[in-house]
Amino acid sequence: MRVLVVGGAGYIGSHTARLLASQGHEPVIFDNLRTGHASVSRLLGLPFIHEDLASGPERLAQVLSDQKIDAVMHFAAFALVEESVHHPAKYYSNNLVATFNLLEAMRQSGVNRFIFSSTCATYGDPIATPMDENHPQSPVNPYGRSKLMVERMLKDYSSAYGLRFASLRYFNAAGSSPDGLLGEQHDPETHLIPLCLLALLGRRNKITIFGTDYDTPDGTCIRDYIHVDDLAEAHILALEKITERSEPLILNLGSEHGYSVREVITSVERVTGQKAPIVEGARRPGDPPSLVASAGLARAVLKWRPRYRVLDEIVATAYIWFKKGGRYDDSLS
Template sequence: MNVLVVGGAGYIGSHCVRQLQAAGHRPVVLDNLVFGHRKAVAPDIPFYDGDLGDPDVVAPILKDEKIDLVMHFAAFAYVGESVTEPRKYYENNFVATLRLLETMLDEGVNKFVFSSTCATYGEPETLPMVESLPQKPINPYGQTKLDVENCLKAFAHAYGLSFAAFRYFNAAGAAEDGSIGEDHDPETHLIPLVIDAATGRRENIKIFGTDYDTPDGTCLRDYVHVDDLARAHIAVFEKLAEPGASCFYNLGTGTPNSVREIINAVEEVTGKKVPVVEADRRPGDPPALYADSSKAQAELGWEIKFTDVKDIIATAWKWHEANPDGFGD
């Protein structure tokens, strides 16, 4: 298939582009490079610099590239910023996505794969987290993702749009060959921050809260390799053949790791000591978040290749060691 990957120069999007190629599909990338990196996309892949919410940009791409399906990875995803700048998040994450969907329907493209988030659940009532849990987001980031999910359901019912929404847990790692990886500015993800502390690029790593009701007192999170995430997005294609198909899946390993476990694993993988500072809890940090991904495994045949967090960290370390300045842009 010809697949338009919106946000295809970003972290998860760029890995999905590579997985699409490996699976025999033809990816086309649209990215405004606000957070993406042109170097993350191979030169032989058609690349368009533009905004997902601009029909004058999107419509010609859909027609000229004969797009069969659109993947969307172009949301803003800083939770704290979404609280202080909600207008920015509603404009990009919801309004621009609505314009993208309208343009798709106008051009007869009716298959859509959406990068959603476990943040739509808010603080879970039970663990592990299943797709049927109540969705009660506690920040504008999670709310805008849920708003898009609800829009997709309405469009599927009214217009026959076929879609899949994947609710991620903590994406981590890098391509196994070390060619692309994680490069955010600012960086907020734990694994690259701990690696930076190990290499001296930052002074230390802070542990926010050491008195949670968890085995070692620090928060538990579900880390899933970025290539495992990408493979699930491709595995869902067959589910979208029927007009109006509506698919929701959690993506995580189901095996959480604590902050201390991540720090210890980084030390083991890198052979370097990580300086640690213990700090107070951050407001709104649940003690544990981890997925039940059995639905994706059963319905899509999705297999988790990276089941050990040390293997995930090893791929991240390979990228960061070779590219201490990321993509250098």
Template sequence: MAVLVTGGAGYIGSHTVAALLERNESVVVIDNLQQGHQEAVLGGVFYKGDIRDTDLLDKVFAENDIDAVIHFAANSLVGESMQNPGKYYHNNVFGAICLLEKMKTSGVKKIIFSSTAATYGEPESVPVLESDPTNPTNTYGETKLAMEKMMKWFDVAHGVKFVALRYFNAAGAHENGQIGEDHSPETHLVPLILQVPLGQREHIAIYGEDYPTPDGTCIRDYLHVSDLADAHILALDMLREGGESNVYNLGSGKGFSVKEMIEVARKVTGHPIPAIVQARRSGDPAVLIASSDKIKQQLGWNPSRDSLEAIIQTAWNWHQKHPEGYGKQ
């Protein structure tokens, strides 16, 4: 039996593929390589293509004995989603429809879904709980919430069990040094900070230092990408053992400010990393921290790479070896 990983050439997807391979799972990957990198896929069977291509889905399911799906394939840039909502509904929501319909007709009843904390919108309280209201403030979060709701009704109608994992900020790179974070355009804080000691930008921008936080900068919840991958596998095991559909947050339960992130990066890299304060960005909440008590209690998830210094060190190790990203040493 094989696990199908959609978007498995992306950042979190590739780390999940690596984790599956490490425990000798058979893995099948579909990725259209718009944002992913085939070099990041360390094994298994790879298909270049889009999950909205029903002929491709027919081929993949016919050629492989798939028993479960881990679904990452989606567009995920908040700003772009507000400028081009149609693209996000078509790729994210219609793509999920195509995938779920194929799972239904193929008798595949288990799916782990890469969701997002953006489903909550502006949090009413911190840390955020799974029971808190979901009121997305952008199209990206709205499409992910729509996908969660769709999976719920596919469970009711067809018995397709799902686990939706809502996470905050992934960071770091695999300890093997082979895979890491390479987006175009890059929007994530850790790689943007590291572009300064790499000589790719002169400074890092801090968007606002007048927030109601200890140092005035936004606080976010960061997790090592391999700990996120481990959570997907725990959720898969739970469904394989007959568990019911569920929704879980993934977070560290503690937050780090932008200034703290920069300071730790200075320590790790030995570079001064100049920072310039700019105006706030619209819609940035002051604090976003997740409670992961539910998944820890129910699935035994225990993130083991929770030192911020260790997270940034793994990222720095990878970026030094791959300063221009995949395929370029």
């Protein structure tokens, strides 16, 4: 299948584009490089369209027909929770309006398969854990609300226009390609595993633990980490599933294991053999104590079997990337 990978120069999109190509599909990367990396398409040897979703439905429809696209995977978004609180317009514009442009382009050009990067942030504060797909959706920040609004839009497009879609609600994506070709490079970096590795490699001074008095076994927040290649695999399975049957898919993607911040730091110390420079800080507003997925539905419906079951294995792949420098060389592209 010829798949437009929107946001394919970013972290999760690049790993998915690579897996698509390795399974015989034809991914075409579409990215404005706002937070993505020009070298991804060169490293993967894949076609690249350097453009912004803001260019509007007509132009995007032209891209879909010029490129003979069969399906769209949509990873492009801004994803910094705190920034979304201070700059909601930026989030509604890039996460909601830009997605509307893309869906309109698909409608105009008759492309009707769509895989959407949603998030556990659409649930808001957990009232039960682990969280399944029926957990109430009451997001507590504009980032989560922008993603929830897209989920609602997808349902409406599906009922009225026959769009076939999957909304995949990821928990915490982590890890890198085990051969170190692709990895995680966000600026600013806000994710715990890269932050720990950067500190251990001397590229940051310290790791701050935000809150040590939560009602959890060691007092720190608990999160569910899922390897980026396992996420990529689920996207391809979801695409196959919506091709085979028209019902929308709404699925959590997580490992179903919760690790506290202290457990993650200990895992990074074990994998690297080094002691992390830790500082204990106050809680951050809006951080729920525990976010753990129930992902039984994805396993049952997609026959999805995440390969990375243990946090140390995920951290080990991230370490390969950071030991190699943890940066793309975009100057060559």
